[in-house]
Amino acid sequence: MLTLYDFMGSGNGYKVRLLLAQLGLSYTLVERDILKGETRTPEFLARNPNGRIPTLQLEDGTHLAESDAILWYLAEGTKFAPATRLERAQTLQWMFFEQYSHEPYIAVARFWKHYLTRLSPLQELDLPERMAKGYAAFGVMEQHLAHRPFFVGGRYGLADIALYAYSHLAGEGGFNLDNFPQVNAWMARVAAEPGHVTMDHTN
Amino acid sequence: MLTLYDFMGSGNGYKVRLLLAQLGLSYTLVERDILKGETRTPEFLARNPNGRIPTLQLEDGTHLAESDAILWYLAEGTKFAPATRLERAQTLQWMFFEQYSHEPYIAVARFWKHYLTRLSPLQELDLPERMAKGYAAFGVMEQHLAHRPFFVGGRYGLADIALYAYSHLAGEGGFNLDNFPQVNAWMARVAAEPGHVTMDHTN
Numbered sequence: 487m488l489t490l491y492d493f494m495g496s497g498n499g500y501k502v503r504l505l506l507a508q509l510g511l512s513y514t515l516v517e518r519d520i521l522k523g524e525t526r527t528p529e530f531l532a533r534n535p536n537g538r539i540p541t542l543q544l545e546d547g548t549h550l551a552e553s554d555a556i557l558w559y560l561a562e563g564t565k566f567a568p569a570t571r572l573e574r575a576q577t578l579q580w581m582f583f584e585q586y587s588h589e590p591y592i593a594v595a596r597f598w599k600h601y602l603t604r605l606s607p608l609q610e611l612d613l614p615e616r617m618a619k620g621y622a623a624f625g626v627m628e629q630h631l632a633h634r635p636f637f638v639g640g641r642y643g644l645a646d647i648a649l650y651a652y653s654h655l656a657g658e659g660g661f662n663l664d665n666f667p668q669v670n671a672w673m674a675r676v677a678a679e680p681g682h683v684t685m686d687h688t689n
Numbered sequence: 690m691l692t693l694y695d696f697m698g699s700g701n702g703y704k705v706r707l708l709l710a711q712l713g714l715s716y717t718l719v720e721r722d723i724l725k726g727e728t729r730t731p732e733f734l735a736r737n738p739n740g741r742i743p744t745l746q747l748e749d750g751t752h753l754a755e756s757d758a759i760l761w762y763l764a765e766g767t768k769f770a771p772a773t774r775l776e777r778a779q780t781l782q783w784m785f786f787e788q789y790s791h792e793p794y795i796a797v798a799r800f801w802k803h804y805l806t807r808l809s810p811l812q813e814l815d816l817p818e819r820m821a822k823g824y825a826a827f828g829v830m831e832q833h834l835a836h837r838p839f840f841v842g843g844r845y846g847l848a849d850i851a852l853y854a855y856s857h858l859a860g861e862g863g864f865n866l867d868n869f870p871q872v873n874a875w876m877a878r879v880a881a882e883p884g885h886v887t888m889d890h891t892n
Contacts, residue, residue, distance in 0.1 A: 535829045535832050535833065536786060536790060536829050544775075548775065550778055550779070550782060551782050551786075552781065552782040552785035552786060552789075553785075554781065554785050555778050555779075555781035555782040555784075555785055556778070558777065558778055558781050559774065559775070559777070559778035562774050562777070571762065571765050572747075572751065572762070574761065574762070574765070575753055575758050575759070575761055575762035576753070576758075578755065578757065578758035578761050578781075579753060579754050579755045579758040581758075581785075582755035582756075582757050582758055582784075582785075582788055583739060583754075583755060585785055585788055585789050586755070586788050586789070586792075586793075587739060589789075590789075590793065607814065608811075608814045608815060608818070611810070611811050611814060612811060612815065615811070626738045626739050629738050630738065
């Protein structure tokens with residue numbers, strides 16, 4: 487049985503829970519509250535020395551960290567994995583875009599606004615730039631989606647799962663996506679995929 | 690012929706140049722000075738809408754962005770690629786670690802200190818946290834390398850290339866690695882690999 491260490495409010499965790507549901511895989515969910523430091527305990531650091539959820543424990547006891555690496559592992563050999571060398575690279579391109587140019591702005595702004603009661607002086611000063619870079623990421627996505635239903639290869643796959651998670655939570659970070667009709671239409675297509683589950687779903 | 694759009698001072702670009710050299714692949718290098726905004730021109734944005742180097746143009750005209758996705762593409766079918774499903778996931782785990790928990794602190798601190806003549810108030814306030822998180826990333830690496838010669842599968846591969854690039858430039862960011870003997874020994878092993886080239890090398 488797979489064991490997923492996760493925090494239900496995490497979009498990075500939701501990526502993994504969504505793919506697990508669409509693959510029909512059952513798993514044991516172990517919640518770790520990142521707001522209470524539960525991913526920085528010695529017990530958890532022995533599982534993932536970087537102290538982050540999601541972390542997936544495989545049947546043999548091996549632990550995998552980094553949401554997008556976990557997605558890649560789970561999808562291998564299934565219809566959710568990219569099919570060609572070029573599509574594998576393009577899928578990874580969008581997954582690295584998500585972790586470098588999207589999540590640090592959209593997810594972090596959402597975390598600050600949604601979970602913190604007060605921002606630090608650094609966060610206060612940083613927030614406008616985070617918002618601007620988040621909107622820039624949505625601009626790149628909007629342009630790419632203008633003539634494509636999904637991010638890679640014309641079909642739903644790992645890049646869509648990776649980008650959907652925090653895109654669909656952007657409102658909680660104060661982002662207004664009215665000017666991104668392609669992104670909105672794509673999010674509706676993702677949510678209409680067979681086996682789609684919302685963020686509070688576990689199985 | 691492959692065409693690499695790159696900035697010679699970029700560690701992300703160096704990853705790609707290093708693997709190209711070790712694969713014995715020749716390519717046309719087109720330099721774009723990120724300090725002069727040369728990756729934000731309409732011509733360049735048509736190649737990579739996210740406006741970043743390295744960007745690799747394939748023989749058929751397709752452009753690939755994101756250094757670690759380019760590494761994955763180039764390595765497929767070679768000894769530098771991970772060999773099993775678990776090693777593929779572990780390699781990606783370390784590549785996503787690099788882009789999320791290493792580069793934004795170590796490379797960004799180096800960029801600020803090495804290339805900027807003056808820091809903004811936000812950068813001044815942010816720098817101590819960037820340094821602390823950079824040292825935390827080296828701590829995770831130090832622990833992992835305590836009983837391993839390379840990051841995944843006991844042999845040199847993509848995770849090492851991805852992590853070496855900015856690790857070996859950390860001094861330019863003001864990092865002192867005296868307390869990270871395993872990281873230093875690993876960097877020496879990487880630099881001793883057959884076909885290794887330094888950052889100023891092109892072929």
